[in-house]
Amino acid sequence: MTLFFVVTLNGLTLAALYFLAASGFSLIFGLMRTVNMAHGALLLLGGYVGWSVADATGLWALGVLAGGLAAALAGAMVQIGVLGWMQGDELRQTLASIAISIILADLMLWIWGGNTYQVRTPDWLSGGVRLEMLGIGYAKVRISLMIFALVVGVALWLFIQKTRIGAVIRAGVDDQQMLRALGYPINKIFILVFAMGGMLAGMAGVIAGSALSIAPGTDLQFLLSSLVVVIVGGMGSVGGAALGALLIGLAEQYGLAYAPTYAAVVTFVIMVFVLAVRPQGLLGRSEK
């Protein structure tokens, strides 16, 4: 039973990370129909910058913030410099974002090398905590990660549902043309959304570097998980990203624990099954 609880908690930890990574990806896709293949690279960039800042200052929180801001800036630059010029040509945007992710990945390899980094967590996050109810101990940093993901999820949901900018973004998900016709500065909104997506990815990167570790390849891993999470959960919805992340995170950990040879296939089978039953994703709206 202990194993089951630990695996479940590991699954929830992973789900929290996947959610943080996928929510930005999903947000950008939902509003702009842009599949940002550089999302994983933005996440890794945030992680590296966060590690460097935390390492230099000894302030973990500052590292998270710096990582988020660096990725937000990079995301905005990607939209301003490249993708914004191809708005409406989705295939071209996708290909261009792949080129950007290759360039970013190599630049990061140049700067930070091929090492594995782990962001030092502050004392209040180090060590474990005894969960009496389940009769096991679990790392504080991982529990904090789950709480953080929950907070981010709720904040994102409130932002999109309750604020004016959120209303504009929601309208944009449904009808970009109309929004443009009504005179909203849609290009600025796009840049803002890209920066937000980058921010979420960057913070997820630092947190991934704290709870697990980051290295070249982490970008691809999180790009793939974000893809699968939004395919399963449904595009452009916070709830969809959360549900998808939960399903995939838990399935991966249960798979690893109980059927290690086929862990990669579990994710794949879930995706295929969802596509067969609901091509638009569990909580996604139909394209037509």
Added chain:
Amino acid sequence: MKYLLILIPMALLPLVLNDFWLSQVLTRALIMGTIALSLSFLATYLGVVSFAQVTLAGVAGYAIAYFGPNTVGVGVPLPLIVTIPLALILAMAAGAMMGYIARRSRGIYAIMITLAIGVAFFYFTRQNYVLFNGFTGFSGVIAPALGEGNWGDPKPLYFLSLIVAAICVGLVQGFVRSPLGLAVQAVRDAPGRLLALGIPTTLPIVAAFAFSGLIAGSGGILNVWFQERVSSFSVGFGPIIDILIISVIGGLRHPTGAFVGAIVYVVLDIFAIDLIDRDRFNLLIGIVLLLIIVAAPNGLTQLITDGAKKLRGGAAKSRTT
């Protein structure tokens, strides 16, 4: 026959080129070009950019390794006459399955799904030891014997790759003129209308993917003989992106452009060392890819065709004035 104009000089190249040029440049470009052809075929005629063509090539490559000679002691050796058709059939079956999974997805959705399939296969090969021998994969996969050497030697493999590439180009051109090929293009243009004519869209989609599996699988077999090994790295994100880059450079809407893209890619790969640090090849190829997408979204082939047209047009104009 404009293709003979290309084929005959290429068949004569071994007379003037050394083995390095033959193997590392031309054979490699032909093999990668064949795999990329399967991607450009889908992009041009079905309108779907698939990120899993390397996966299909890998299925055939793994089949050759598993059912043929290797030095890792995994697999069931079968006679060559069985192995090769089996590898191609498995690649086609994998393609058909992929097409069935992605049958309702178009555009960026199809990209995401095929990419997810490709990367999931990559992770699967790493975790599975029974069929794929895990992380390390198969080594010592020697090509069939030929006289004193084998088909993997520079000259034989070059000719073999040239012939296979030519056959694949011919197959693509035949396929798109067949009724099924017409239906594939009809799915690209107006799937609902095809349905209204009484032809379901699933069949052409699955057929197109299976056919692309045949092409990619052919390239995959050559590749495993060329490399003499196949492992998770052969089907990873790197090769997936390489093939995509080749297709984009050649022009996604120009099937034969895949070979143009492959030559450019291979030459860049080999001579990047003279331009920049060898380790920064990905930076170079990323920038090249970005430049192509920004400046010539239809690829080099279109650029060359347009340029030729302009030159000809300009010449005609100067004659009239």
Added chain:
Amino acid sequence: MPLSDAHNTTANALETQGIGKRFGGFWAVKDVTFSVKPGERRAILGPNGAGKTSLFNILTGDYKASAGSIRLFGEDVTKQSIPKRINRGLRRTYQHAYLFDGLSVRDTLFLAVAGIRGGWRQVLPVRLSDPRRAEAERLAEVAGITQFLDRMVSDLSHGQRRQLEIGIALAEDPKVLLLDEPAAGLSPAERPQLSKLLLSLPKEVTVILIEHDMDIAFQTSESVTVLFNGELMAEGTPDEVMADKDVHQIYVGGAHGH
């Protein structure tokens, strides 16, 4: 004739009994009962939003009927799938020409010939079979686009696309042809040509035509049905319908179909 067993000579070609289509609380088509005799040429008129295209969509199976029943040559087809109805000889054209832009006219007509009769099995052979190719060429001739057989559909003019639409609808022995505004978007010069094409359609084919161009409608049709707000309002010969008070009311009296 594989369909002759379903073909009852005394039955109407097409017959509806109280059919309707509801979207939420709104009836796009409501309680429409009408019948068309074999070989008849019928025009359907009505202002925008009267439910003409919706009626077509119910007849073809693109919409599931919310009420009523449809009979094709006496056979109840209300619950049949689109391909089944196509197989029974029911064909349509679309208001917005929705064609295979990347194929040639010849290949498009070939697919129409192959698909409609044989379904997916017909696309399996490696080569285009000669009888079907000949049939495709014959259709091009009937539709008056023989000279464009090898042109890409994307290179056709608007009028030629309309002709191709009709050519597709004529593939493989149609019995009832539903034409949705074939003249829409045509230039005045192209219109007489279309009239001529409609008049040259095989006599045994039943044609139901939605058309805003009254000249074309009255030239080619012997009877007229008028829809208004989704309901059947008038029916009769062109002269009778033109004399109908209600028809005058909706076209001249200022009431609109909204």
